[in-house]
Amino acid sequence: MKAWRNRFKRTCSWLIILLACMLAISACGSISVKVPEEIDMGSTEEHSHLEHGSQSAADANAVSCADLTEPASTGPVRTFDLTAAAASLELNNGKERKAWTFNGTTPGPELRVREGDRVVVNLLNKDIEKGVTIHWHGVVLPCSQDGVPGVTQDAVWPGERFTYEFIARHPGTYWYHSHQQSSEQAEKGLIGRLIVEPKEETFHYDRDYAVTLQKLNDKDVLTNGLSGGLQLDAKPGETIRLRLINAYNLVQWMGIAGTDFQVISIDGQDLNEPDKLRGEWIPIGGGQRYDVLFTMPNQGQVQVYSKKVSGWKITLGEGQAPKKLDNDAPVFDFTDYGAPKADGISPDMKFDRTYDLVLGPVNINGKSGHHIPPIMVKEGEWIKVRFEHQLGSEHPMHLHGHLFKVLTKNGKPLTGSPIYADSILLFKGDVYEIAFQANNPGLWMEHCHNLGHAAAGMTMMVNYEGVKTPYRVGTKSGNIPD
Known part of the structure; x- marks a missing residue:
């Protein structure tokens, strides 16, 4: 019995150490993968990208990413x-x-x-x-x-x-x-x-402010480069559009005190007939943007602030400060917010390819970095990607070069406004399905925008058939795109 207890204690100790390591990686993402000498990220190989300067398997007639440029236009x-x-x-x-x-x-x-x-x-x-x-x-x-x-x-x-x-x-x-x-x-x-x-106004507002939430050198909490918060001009009765940009790695829980508000845009894309809200926390993942719209009250201030970081605070107007939100106030849920709008994109439509991505603390499908097989697509195809967050802290998964539509959360289709975005924020246990059309030929990153996680290997590619690159990632070239 004593020997069994000792073995049990040793096993528990190892489990505790393992859990601590996993939590440390998950929280700060400070562990980085070894950068290889040379990698062709445009490889069409389904199993791994090609190393050490070996030739790409792409067709000799493939177009180069470097040649995919913006055609001539007549606009300003x-x-x-x-x-x-x-x-x-x-x-x-x-x-x-x-x-x-x-x-x-x-x-x-x-x-x-x-x-x-x-x-x-x-x-x-x-x-x-x-x-x-x-x-x-x-x-x-x-x-x-x-x-x-x-x-x-x-x-x-x-x-x-x-x-x-x-x-x-x-x-x-x-x-x-x-x-x-x-x-x-x-x-x-x-x-x-x-x-x-926009060329044409979709929402009316009197003032338009954009605000960057930043943590300089992972130390100084800055709002538009200022320490201690930000004061913005606003008069009673004015309607304010406030664009919130989370340029930090971790999710920020933003509250709006002193007025009703609407979430009118996520990741730059307008929502359809957004409802009025009051007293709800908005979780904004690393790299995400939320635009909110509100009307200043006849008396007193409006404050927009982070639940956990006191320095990220925006104060609008003059007078008495409003009562702040309770810590356990409801959380904004975009899955049933606003009004539906038919666009022909649904969970039960026919997809040309489907990919399942299981997210760990700093890996995808158990692999890291260039060892993760690329998502291969062909121009014109409809692609469905299923994200399942099994372990670790939050992952704001960001897709380059495309907008996608969020189809389902935890198996349930969205019932409110269509949500088009370039990032999806997953908490542990979340399962999301997204869809996009392969309508922008190229070689595109798909990665966690907790950039520490990306540096630790939580990054992969979406590669179009018939597209190659003359560039290489690795220590030889010095190109390191975490």
Whole structure:
């Protein structure tokens, strides 16, 4: 009996150690996978990407991602210059911080354009030794403009330049960040906002504010680059559109106190006939964007704030502060919010290919990084992906180059507004089905936007048949697109 008890204790000890390790990986994602010498992420192999410079199995007649560019257009052209550089910043609380910046600030400049504009961005890397790119998070654009080093371009090294060019086809709230070692570079400050205003008004508002929630160097809690929260002008009776961008890895539970509100957009895509809400927490995953609409009360303030991080607070108006939400207040649920709208995309439609992705703490289907087989698609096909979150902390799964529709949650079809998005936030136990049409040929990342998880290997590819890349990921090229 004594020997049995000792064995039991040893087994429990090992289980506790294993659980602690798993929780540590899940919480901070600080464990990274070994970067190979050279990988072809455009490989069509179903089992693994090709290593050590071996030839791709892609057809010799395949088109290169580098050649998939934006065709000529007649719309207005908006040109911006962004310089990536290391800087010493003085925060508004008087503290000095080292940061990596776009045009000397973090976040970088807010780029506001109009639906249909041709956006031209000239990037200069002044002195970021590890190289830099710009990924236009949530924007549907040509493969060559996606800003993924080793897949769509080489990293831009100190003294080098790269020009991005795409048409802003979808109005909404987006953001940009470096995708070269992004778990480090976004945290150090290489981020910014991209707002695409619609040609025609879908929701009326008097003021339009965009707010970035950021944790600089995983230390300083900043709201639009300011410590201690943000004060925005608003008068009684005015209707406010507030665009909330979570540029941090972890989910933020945002509350709105002092007024009713509507969630009018998720990941830049409008919702149909959104209902009025009051006193509900909104969970915004890493990389996600939620736009809310509310009318200022006749007296007092409106406060929008994080449940868990006191520094992320936006105060609008003057006067008495409102009563805050209870910690156990209801959580916003988009699965039955707003009004249905037929679009022909349903869980029981015919799909050309279906993929099951089981999410662990920092892996997909038990594999990590380039060992995860790509999702292979053919242009024109309809694809269904089933995500099942079995273990670990929250995973905001982000798809490049496409918008998808959320079909079901935990086996039940959505009953409210159609939800189109580029990310889906999964908590442990969640099962979601999403659908997208393969209508944008290229090589696209699908990864967790807790960027620590991505660096630890929670990243894979969606590869079109007949598309290849001249670029390589790995230590040889220096391209590391976590």
